Amino acid sequence: MGFPRIFIARRIKHILFAIVAVLAVFGALAVAAKAHPLLFGSSIAPSSSLPPSACDTECSLFIEPDAGIAPFITLVRGASKSIDLVMYELEDPAIFAALADAEKRGVAVRVILNHYFYSGGSGFSRGNPNEMAYVALARAGAAVRWSSARFTYTHEKSMVIDGARAFIMSFNLVPKYYPTGRDFGVADTDAADAEAMEAAFDADWNAADGRAAAVQVSPGNHLVWSPGSRPAIAELIDGATRSLEVYNEEMADDGIVAALERAARRGVAVRIVMTWSADWKHAWDALVAAGTNVRTYPETSSGLYIHAKAVIADGARAFVGSENFSATSLDQNRELGIMLGPSPATVVLRAVFEKDWAGAEPFRGG
Numbered sequence: 001m002g003f004p005r006i007f008i009a010r011r012i013k014h015i016l017f018a019i020v021a022v023l024a025v026f027g028a029l030a031v032a033a034k035a036h037p038l039l040f041g042s043s044i045a046p047s048s049s050l051p052p053s054a055c056d057t058e059c060s061l062f063i064e065p066d067a068g069i070a071p072f073i074t075l076v077r078g079a080s081k082s083i084d085l086v087m088y089e090l091e092d093p094a095i096f097a098a099l100a101d102a103e104k105r106g107v108a109v110r111v112i113l114n115h116y117f118y119s120g121g122s123g124f125s126r127g128n129p130n131e132m133a134y135v136a137l138a139r140a141g142a143a144v145r146w147s148s149a150r151f152t153y154t155h156e157k158s159m160v161i162d163g164a165r166a167f168i169m170s171f172n173l174v175p176k177y178y179p180t181g182r183d184f185g186v187a188d189t190d191a192a193d194a195e196a197m198e199a200a201f202d203a204d205w206n207a208a209d210g211r212a213a214a215v216q217v218s219p220g221n222h223l224v225w226s227p228g229s230r231p232a233i234a235e236l237i238d239g240a241t242r243s244l245e246v247y248n249e250e251m252a253d254d255g256i257v258a259a260l261e262r263a264a265r266r267g268v269a270v271r272i273v274m275t276w277s278a279d280w281k282h283a284w285d286a287l288v289a290a291g292t293n294v295r296t297y298p299e300t301s302s303g304l305y306i307h308a309k310a311v312i313a314d315g316a317r318a319f320v321g322s323e324n325f326s327a328t329s330l331d332q333n334r335e336l337g338i339m340l341g342p343s344p345a346t347v348v349l350r351a352v353f354e355k356d357w358a359g360a361e362p363f364r365g366g
Helices: 006-011 014-036 070-077 093-104 133-141 191-207 231-237 255-265 276-289 327-332 345-361
Strands: 061-064 082-087 108-113 115-118 124-126 144-148 157-162 165-169 181-188 224-225 244-248 269-275 293-297 310-312 315-320 335-340
Touching: 006 014, 061 115, 061 335, 061 345, 070 093, 070 157, 070 165, 082 093, 082 191, 082 244, 093 108, 093 133, 108 133, 115 335, 124 224, 133 144, 165 191, 165 224, 165 335, 181 191, 181 335, 181 345, 191 224, 191 335, 224 327, 231 255, 231 310, 231 315, 231 327, 231 335, 244 345, 255 276, 269 276, 269 345, 276 293, 293 345, 310 345, 335 345
Parallel strands: 082 108, 108 144, 244 269, 269 293
Antiparallel strands: 061 181, 082 157, 115 124, 157 165, 165 181, 224 335, 244 310, 310 315, 315 335
């Protein structure tokens, strides 16, 4: 694949990264992500509810399903001192093996697994589907605990390596989801973020298995935690002046829906891509009536499934995390997201959205 002449002539670093990144979206995302880490740009103004700034060159982006699980395995294999992992669903034997190998070479491995899963009308079930992971990791010598009952679900997907490198994800570690799930992961080397995530992990570790309640968590420089993430996400939406691109698996939170409606009514071009579910039809009808554009993918076993949770504001700032747009996720779960700033990587995030938007079907409403 050749580079455009303007790319060679100008030799400007940021344009170089941006062109390679956009080409990667449409041709070779996984290869380009490995060869040219996608860096996030300058900060956004501090506020009472947003983190103090948006992640800049400390962060790089992974796009699923294109990148596959290899970036995660690479991070695990690169650990020399410690691995602290929080995961909603962990069912991948390759991950079990990588964590077990880390423990064998002297890395201190700690894992918090979600304990409670919704089982329809019968309420909650314990230890399923994470039982196999719990047993396998415990047998390998890793320290494993079930998540705290303080949270409805521990839906967070995160990892800290050696107390210094953080990985914040929207995807679960389940092989059946890898081929079709649209998801994102952010690798973050910001020291304050890693410190805040380690402190939160310690608090949740000490609150796990029926222990004492977890303590207040810190946003570090860029983090967005649940319970309590609605204000930061809504403020990002409310701050948009030109455009909003939105991914989510759910659309059931009145506060977020209202923020999107406000944006559309003040003239912001709001576009939402999701996987079809009748559960969100009422919200979609209201959003379309307010002037937003909604497109969906059919819920199939082989087509693209929108599992990502992301908001891109004015093509320059973004949120990526584990938070679904539901009251349970924003108010009751343990969740984690990150705010990202203007940069070539935001261009990539938006380019992925454009590709997914083009492939989705318009929701007509009614």
